[in-house]
Amino acid sequence: MIRKLIARVFSRGERAPRGAVPLAPRGPEVIGPARHNITPERLSTCARRTCDTLQQHGYRAFVVGGAVRDLLLGRAPKDYDVATDATPEQVHAVFRRSRIIGRRFRLVHVLCGADVVEVSTFRAPQAAGDDGADQQKDAHGRLLRDNVFGSQEEDALRRDFTVNALYYDPARSEVLDYCGGMRDLEGRVLRMIGDPTERYREDPVRMLRAVRLSAKLGLEIDAATRAPIPGLAGLLANVPRSRLFEEMLKLLLSGHAVACIERLRREGLDRDLLPFLEAHLAQSVAARFVMLALARTDERIRADKSISPGFLFAALLWHEVLGEWRAAQARGLAPVPAMHEAMDAVLTVQAEKLAVPRRYGADMKEVWLLQWRFEQRSGRRPWRVLEAEKFRAAYDFLLLRCDSGEVDPALGHWWTEFQEADDTRREAMLLRDETSPKKRRRRRRGPRADGVEDGVPTPDAGGEPGP
Ligand code: ATP
Ligand code: MG
Secondary structure, three states, X not given: OHXXXXXXXXXXXOOOOOOOEOOOOOOOEEEOHHHOOOOHHHOOHHHHHHHHHHHHOOOOEEEEOHHHHHHHOOOOOOOOEEXXXXXHHHHHHHOOOEEEEOOOOOXXXXXXXXXXXXXXXXXEOOOOOOOOHHHHEOOXXXXXXXXXXXXXXXXXXXXXXXXXXXXXXXXXXXXXXXXXXXHHHHOOEEOEOEOHHHHHHHOOHHHHHHHHHHHHHOOEEOHHHHOOHHHHHHHHHHOOHHHHHHHHHHHHOOOOHHHHHHHHHHOOOOOOOOHHHHHHHOOHHHHHHHHHHHHHHHHHHHOOOOOOHHHHHHHHHHHHHHHHHHHHHHOOOOHHHHHXXXXXXXXXXXXXXXXXXXXXHHHHHHHHHHHHHOOOOOOOHXXXXXXXXXXXXXXXXXXHHHHOOOOOHHHHHHHHHHHHOOHHHHHHHOOOOOOOHHHHHHHHXXXXXXXXXXXXXXXXXXOOOOO
């Protein structure tokens, strides 16, 4: 009802005040090739072919979303999305190499060689008619259903930011702009479509997207889009944890993790995602460590090098593990059991906020455990450490600890040299006087029955002095 009323008002040519993007169709601004820098050749072959083929079959098809935004900014898009008026079944029928994916949110993946383009049918924000709408939101206003086909205008208005709602037609080389996205892109502004508070309530992840996209693209978040965020940060608690993890990963791997984390903190969004971060960043060594880890990640990503998410999360949580580890040792536990207890405690609390998948959990634990093993520099132990699967990551982690001032840089230098040295030099480097005379005597008497073989604890054994 209200939507119809607004539609009528705007169809008389009135404009919403700047800052509030109307949630009612008003027809697109058509931006011709003279006013934008996208040429069909700049698109991926797969995206172009997908649009061409759909159009040849009589459908409308456009490149949409982040790809158009990035091309207009002169950047290489990460991936391509195509929006069309064809239903998923119709798209699937056109492309031999395609598959329909998703149950709630049905999309088609069109494959060209190793390349994939995601094709979605124009969708409306919610079901037509006022009465059914509420049933698709939870008690906090979060949208539970968003899979109703609609017009292109509706499809534009259900998107998050104006700069993400631009459609590029390769055949005509035109950009269709329903929400003033072109002007915002030129002004380097990230602006929510519609009422920001309502749109964050529908999907709180949009707050994280605002932070990530503004940091990554160098856009200023518009004041009205930014203002409600601190007050709504708590809504992230209602989002499935696996989705939060995925979004957090995108943020940390954006190549702008430092800027993103700083913005998350500024907006009060970090508390619900990484509960430990806030406490860490108040301490200078821990803050230096986290920021160094993020800065290295950014450098690697910008240099197109690989990054292990396990490493990154291990770094974010390290000082928490360290605190728990020290506390467990103070309670009398030996270093290795204490480390296991600390790791489990930290991962359990973190899992309540953000579901770090199990496969990363195992990597994180190995990197953490190796930190203790780096201290053990006598006997055969350093050789075994070199053979550990996660040695390289754990060594990089150790260097970060040195650089942040947590451990003596001499330990990092030792491991740098040990890796490069020949066997004779390695033998000479071993520390001979690490264990107490009592332990040396015990070792001479023979192997122990508690899993500590030749004085070298297996990862699950205990009994050695900690750092
Ligand atoms: P990038 O791929 O660089 O991370 P993107 O904007 O392309 O950024 P995608 O997740 O690929 O992000 O989404 C593609 C498009 O889908 C977006 O540009 C936007 O139009 C729409 N979209 C994505 N997430 C949301 C959301 N939470 N709410 C509304 N629209 C969204
Ligand atoms: Mg994208």
